[in-house]
Amino acid sequence: MTLYLSQFLHAWAYASILYLLALGLSLTFGVGRVLNLAHGGFYMLGGYLGYTVLRQLDNFWLAVLLAPVGAMLVAVVAERLVMRRFYGHGMELHQILLTFGLAFVISDGIRHFWGARILTVAAPALLGGTVDLGLFIFPRYRLFVIVVGIVVAVGLWALIKYSAAGVKIRAAAADGEIAQTLGVHTTRVLATTFVAGVGLAAFGGVIASPMMALAQGVDFQMLIMALIVVVIAGLGKLETVYFAALLVAVVDIFGRLFVPRAAIFLVFALMALVLAFRPTGLFTPRST
Amino acid sequence: MRSAAAGRTTKGTREDDVRFNRLAAASAAVALLLAACGNGDDDPGAAPEETGTEDGTEDGAEEPAEADGEPVKVGVVIMTSGVYAQLGEDTIDGMELYLGTVGNQAANRPIELIIEDETPDTGTALERTRRLIEAEEVDILSGLISTGSAYAVAEFVSQSEVPFVVANAGGNDLARAQRNDYIIRTSFSNWQNNYAVGQWYYDNVGETVALIASDYAAGAEHMNGFRESFEAAGGEVVEEVLTPLGSTDFSAALGRLGNSGADGLYGFLAGTDGVIFVQQYDQSGLRDSMPLVASGFMVEEDVLGEIGEAALGVRSGLHWAYDLDNPENQEFVRLWEEEYGRAPSVYSVQGWDTARVIVEAIEALGGEIGDGAAVIEAMLGVSFDSPRGSFSIDPETHNVVHHVYLREVAEIDGEIHNTVLEDLGEFPDPGA
Amino acid sequence: MAPLLQLEDVSKHFAGVVALDGVDLRLEPGERHAIIGPNGAGKSTLLKVISSELTATRGRVSFEGRDITAVGPARIAQLGISRTFQTSGFFAEDRVVENVMLARLARADKGRWQAWRRLDRIAGLRDRALETLALVGLEHRADTPAAALSHGEHRQLEIAMALAQEPSVLLADEPLAGLAQAEREQIAQLLRGLDAGLTMIVVEHDLEFALGIADTTTVLHLGKVLSQGSPGQVREDPEVERIYTGGRSLDEVKRDVTETTAVQLRVRGLHAGYGQAAVLHGIDLEVGTGEIVGLLGRNGMGKSTTLNCLMGLVSATAGTVEVDGTDVTASGPLQRSRSGLGLVPQGRRIMTDLSVEEQLELGARPGNWTLERVYALFPNLADRRKLIGTYLSGGEQQMLALGRVLMRNPGIILMDEPSEGLSPLMVSVVRDALVKLSEQGETVLLAEQNVPMALSVADRIYVIDRGEIVFEGRPFELRDDPTLLRKTLGV
């Protein structure tokens, strides 16, 4: 029993990371119709930038702050030079190919600058070590990650729901053309969400780095997981991402607990089924 | 990339003109292809024309290179990119370090290293090997980190009868089912180092163990090597967890291990997985209840820095340790650190030994290395005192025979290193 | 004997909206039937239901006695019911003749699954296709890519594709829509000239043409059959008059327009279109401050295109647009909306996931229109302020669409078919709103096909026909000229 409880907590922490990653992916798609296959790359970039900041300035919180900024700068360049030309309908497949290429570039770029060595980041002192939850002891940092996940989830939900920016975002997503006639700078909104999405991914990368080491291949690995989450949540839907992430994480973790080999397979099967029978997402009623 | 060895520069130029032609060819191909899709004809059969033309130019350019036979060309296919790039780098540096001590020559023939990136992809590794043998026409082949690649290359190598010195890949079968007349191994077999630890664990840690390993061939070999001697000693394996390669989260695995109630853990996880595992093991709080004993590579110098404090106290068996107390090792470490300014790893030692085997074989043959079989014969005869202790090649298995040491990760004047606890004795691979 | 094609009590609902409501229809072999009615009457939906592109929510469609309600479009064509599309339906990359060949092959019992012989090497296929092309007078274009054809030729091609299938029933969906005069004549000719044995259903806004070609007629209104009978009867039927003129002709608002208002919007020689289809052939019009100007015309005449072009959603191929004397021709919708243009788009285009209030405040700019005043103007919105916009009724959505533009305090309001698909009651509500606006001194350019509604509020009228302004003047001048009315507006 305690095993299941602790495993669930672990799954939850894992889910929080997936959430941060998938959220950006879903946001970018929901608003800009851009399926950003380079998302995993930006996640990884965030982690590595964080590592460097930490090494230079020796302050975890600065790393958490600066790494996303760095990644977003890269995103701005990419958006300006490449993505911007391919917004709008009929461009989805271009976007896929472009971001796919971008993914290669980023992952190889990272290998070039940081080398292929496995890098790890230590949790800040006050979050290190473990806490005794009575039934079992649990890494303190992972509890922190869970909290972060919840905070971001609530914060973003509020932002989208109540802030003026949120309204603009929803408007642009709903009908970019008309939004423009009502004075919404749609292109800027799209660009901003693209960059913001990247920011979230990079943020996830830094937050995750003390939990999981930085190494080659993490980007595609996490991208696939994020894709699965987003698909299960329903492309472009934000409210459901958190639960989808939790579902995927639980399936994955408990899958590995009981049938280690079939775990990945389980997750993929889940996605394939959802895509095939509920393309609009698991939590949304079939749209007519 | 880094300190240029005489060998590699020459290789540079030689490569360059080949490259140049290939570039020309490639661009020609592109141009042609542009034209082709301009008028997008779909008539069959025109496609292959590319291959013809550009391979023609490329090979034509190589003819003159064939003439000189003077320098000994040693092809090294090894990871210079990817997760295991560090292993490759240490190995190459080790080889160059030794070659430096003998003036980059053997029997008055300059030794020229031609390095190709092995890459994690076996296909590429195989392709590069072919290039070395068929395009560069190397006299001796060495390297290979990945066992998978080693198996793939083995068959082709024996066809072409080029002597091949495996500098790392530890798959047992290279000394058994896949044992090959043209291949020797100076590194280790997965079985060797782990078998050595089983008995020790039973005597010093406990009678039950929970095993964890990366879910691939080598992982199983490491695990079973240990299991063999451990069970022979009367121990019991109470839990066994295999995790997919490239796992980033081991909480599930740790959960099961923790639940097993074993006296301790023994495991081998490759590369990243190992680093992440040890850290999460440290966080999981199992440390106190279940000491971790590992296959040496999991906590070797190349990853130790990254695991950091978390690795302290982890014990492991391997055929070398940083503070191994013998004159060769002290000399080796000194040379290495003043040359490269970083701590050597077991891969450095393997590189060093590999180079030494090659050099001494050439010496023994007086430079007459035309016949691959003869070269292998000479290599089997080589034996010396290596930084890892006594070193020789078993003529039966073509596999190295060396001592295995039980080490513990400890802090040696501010730096984290493996320190020797005990010499477990000499272990050959039993072979088929 | 059973009729060739029969609809019994066919209804179609889209998410609550009733597009078709209990439609009955009998077609005898060789009969030519016209379906007419104002926008939102459900004409196209009816065709889609017959061709099984949509499945009826209720009721039954039968062909030669057997039920074809839900057999799917492919099967329908197999049975011999061919359809031409409202918007171009052809394969742009393929050559003209190949389009026809594909259409023909679709009905051939063998050869459709040929995986070896090239399409153009299939015995006789090409010749037969050329024959069909000759019928519609396109043989000379046989080997040009379909995309390169003119708009009119595309229609010819489509008809050729339909004929190539040797259908027993031909469904023509607005065959004349968006064609220039000369092309219209040609296509009309072509359709009239078709083999008398061919059963045909024509949906068309051009009443002259529709009534001219038809043996029998169905008049649809808001999804219901208003009347059925011979063209003659329909012509005389006052009901038909009424629905085309949107109910009781509204009493005109008496206003004296000061002739000397500054010109706020000036349009000169505006040309625009979509791809091959040129829709506007040189529009000139002016809107003065405080004026309400009506832009009348039948469907597909270019009303919406004009407004979208003014808003920058459709880019002009020639001509200029000036707002308050500054040329905005080059700028996009965003800039135009900032320079004071506001569009109430056709079909309202209410945004999903935004509440009423959010949509109102989305583009809000300081000015005399505030949330309070908009709510005062449309009390319904005030009650539903927290509701998601798309859950509103059609009329309320129209109010919202207008309200969110007002909140921008625009200089000029472009209104596109505000009465479209609304019940007469709602129409009058919208119209009253317009009256209030004019009292507020707002400037409005109103595109309408509901003539009386427009006439009753407008200070000046432009009539657009086939992409050109054919009349400019005061409402009464138009009202007192029935021949002009009938000719340009089909009433």
Add this chain to the structure above:
Amino acid sequence: MSADAVSTTATGVAGPPPRRTGAPRWLRPAVLTLLVVVVTVVPLAQGGFTLYLATESIVRAIAAVGLALLIAHAGLLSLGHAAFFGLAGYGVALITMNFTANPLITLTVPVLLAVLYAAITGPLALRSHGIFFVMLTLAFAQVLYAVAEQWVEVTRGSDGIAGIPRPDWVNGRQSFYVFAVAVLVLVIFLGNRLAFAPVGRVVAAARQNELKAKAIGYPIFAYRYVVFLASAAITGLGGALHVHHRGFVSPRELFWVTSGILVLMVLLGGGRSLLGAAIGAVAYVQLESFFTGVTELWEMMVGLLLIGAVLTNYGRSIQTAARTAWGRLRDGGR
């Protein structure tokens, strides 16, 4: 839209190539046969590594041609063709190691395997359009990848299966090369027959205007299914020969990077013709073998090539393909 349509028609994809002024009828066939001969002979003459690389190019070109059939004509972008490529590969490995090395078996059965998998996943994937199709194909390929990685007993996990015995007709590298070239020529030929026969023309029509294609009476799903299977078969054949050629197979053959590279090959070839794809594949293999030698940043090169291909609207045609594919989605999605 129309503008592109015109330009792409100008590329002659949609119909027989436009007559080049003055070129005598016999010229092109003559030149082609000449080329084929040259292509076959030169690497044979060179032998050694050249021959190896040439074979590699040809074999992968075959796989690319399979994907091209889907992208160029049906306008369906699959990021999961690695599935067929790798599955057939594993088929070869397992059959030769456990049962027989008879080429009749080792070439047919694996291809059948690929087709079988396509037959199972096809209906699910073809149900959806555009992005969803891409992700479904991707997912189905990744599932196989996971299996290959996990099912160590059979697949030997990430090590892959090495030392696959190579039958004489393969071991004689010359004979194998000639065989491969022959297969490539045959595949392009057959592929084009299919593409320009009604079946191919119908899916092409559906790519441009799905609604109309249905309206004139074609069961589009069925047609797409057929082409999907054909595409899988060809790519599978490529995969099978690939393993024969290299003598080993690993999960990497099933990884989505492999799919991506296949797509890149097609794009390099202009994305609109089978021949183009073949040339693209050959060019890719050459470029790779060149760049990996001079720089460690090969993956970055691949990425930049991909981006470049789209940015410069390489051969313009990709755009229409993608757009019409998406346009179909919007119409069909209703």
